[in-house]
Amino acid sequence: MIRIRDFNVRYRSGKTENHVVRGIDLTVAQGECVGIVGESGCGKSTLLRCLVGLESGWTGNIEIDGQSLGAVRGKDDLRRAQMVFQDPFGSLHPRHRIGRALSEPLRCMGLPGSPQRVAAALKEVGLPASFAHRFPHQLSGGQRQRVAIARALIIEPPILLLDEPTSALDVSVQAEILNLLSDRRDERGLTYLLVSHDLAVVAHMCDRILVMQNGVFVEELTPDNIRLAKATHPYAQHLMDVSLLSDAL
Amino acid sequence: MTYVPLPERRSLRENLGNMMGATGRFVADLMREPLGRAGFIVVMLLILIAIFAPLIAPYSPTRQALGSALQAPSATHWLGTDEYGRDILSRLIWGTRITMQTILSISAIVGPVGLIIGVTAGFFGGRIDAVLMRFTDIVLSFPSLVLALAFAAAMGAGLQTAIIAISLTAWPPVARLARAEALVVRNADYVNAARLYGAGKLRLIFLYVVPMCIPSVIVRLTLNMATITLTAASLGFLGLGAQPPSPEWGAMISAGRRFMLDQWWVALMPGFAILLTSLAFNVLGDALRDVLDPRYTRK
DSSP, X not given: OEEEXXXXXXXXXXXXXXXXXXXXXXXXXXXXXXXXEOOTTSSHHHHHHHHHTSOOOEEEEEEETTEEEXXXXXXXXXXXXXXXXXXXXXXXXXXXXXXXXXXXXXXHTTOOOOHHHHHHHHHHTTOOXXXXXXXXXXXXXXXXXXXXXXXXXXXXXXEEEEESTTTTSOHHHHHHHHHHHHHHHHHHTOEEEEXXXXXXXXXXXXXXXXXXXXXXXXXXXXHHHHHTTOOSSHHHHHHHHHHHHHXXX | OOOOOOOOOOOHHHXXXXXXXXXXXXXXXXXXXXXXXHHHHHHXXXXXXXXXXXXXXXXXXXXOOGGGXXXXXXXXXXXXXXXXXXXXXXXXXXXXXXXXXXXXHHHHHHHHHHHHHHHHHHHHOHHHHHHHHHHHHHHHTSOHHHHHHHHHHHHOSSHHHHHHHHHHXXXXXXXXXXXXXXXXXXXXXXXXXXXXXXXXXXXXXXXXXHHHHHHHHHHHHHHHHHHHHHHHHHHHHTTOSSOTTSOOHHHHHHHHGGGTTTOTHHHHHHHHHHHHHHHHHHHHHHHHXXXXXXXGOOO
């Protein structure tokens, strides 16, 4: 479904060059959920943003659904992958009602943005249809993230890119959102690429987990590896030890 | 078939009610602070006076009565008369029309022009930003009074000339403000999300970025109105604004200057009107900022 070959991201400012992502290869099969973990600044979010075309300045080869992608994306390219952002407070337009937030993607894609379609999308993420008349500031963080997921799913992309979808939420709400994501995936056979720094989240959600450090993947793990806290690469082991430590506290 | 509940339809009346409710809340917020309340009431009064000037003014603003020239304030002429025996109160009331007309037409030109230039520069960035902002800087360095003098020389003095001259120099601050707002908004996640679902550039600018810039632009425009009042009066004082016999406040001060020591009311009354108007707009602008822009909330 997703094939990335020899992928590099470099940011230049004056004479200094920042090599953020260094020669990554990544393949995600259809219906698979792959997690990427790593500390802040290791390049995991940059990878997602390049994948959907929000960042330019990358080199290499990105293939989604067998189609090679360039820097400029057409509507067909955009419909193949949508993204859920980390901060539910910044990802909804403060002056658009929820109904508008959900009908805009349909309208932009040239699909009918009927109130029935919006109501169905809200129901799918477990929100009542009456929420269509509310403004984002009248919703809690978890409810907003549900709306953001509904917005990403409403144009029916086969791939969903999740950029730390739960790290801005309360622990109790995190589980709800993760379950919602799992249910939608089972229902629609979606492919997920999930970026997180929370090992518990990726172990719960993903089939495979890639550990990223300084712009390269250093290890591939299974959820069982994480549960048993077993890794071969010292950095991956260190991440797990730190995570266990914080869980124990 | 799954059952999908329809969102309840809202009637037109309900929507209108909602809008009225929002406006009501907005005015209520504005009225909470004593200064904001004072500014709002004075500006509303000025607008009403401008609209109903013919009904309110006790005398004609232009009819001369040389027999009663330069009379001190009294029961028949509350604010006295000028050197041609015209009632100063009536002239001030009619002058409100000229002032309000000037302020509103300048704001109607400056607001959209500044907003569009600023948002375009901020949204696109790069070379477009550099070109537009350097142009803005150049215009910003023109003193509006000097430009108005040049304009008056070229086109002949008059209210239109004054309006054009002030408009030409008043939009850069608005453009800068709109650019600063657009720079923040263009990288917001909700704009990125809109890019991901294929929203076009025009759609992004007008439906996503502009609505976020409007509140601060309105505040800026209201504060600008105080400056515009003063500049328009200065142009009138120099004889470059509305021409006699129209009762322009600046021109009235200019005429009254000759009698300042003995007949103080001729110059003082229009001066007081100018002071009150620009003060009201300033105070209203400050209060609007508190209501519209959460970053500047007092307390």
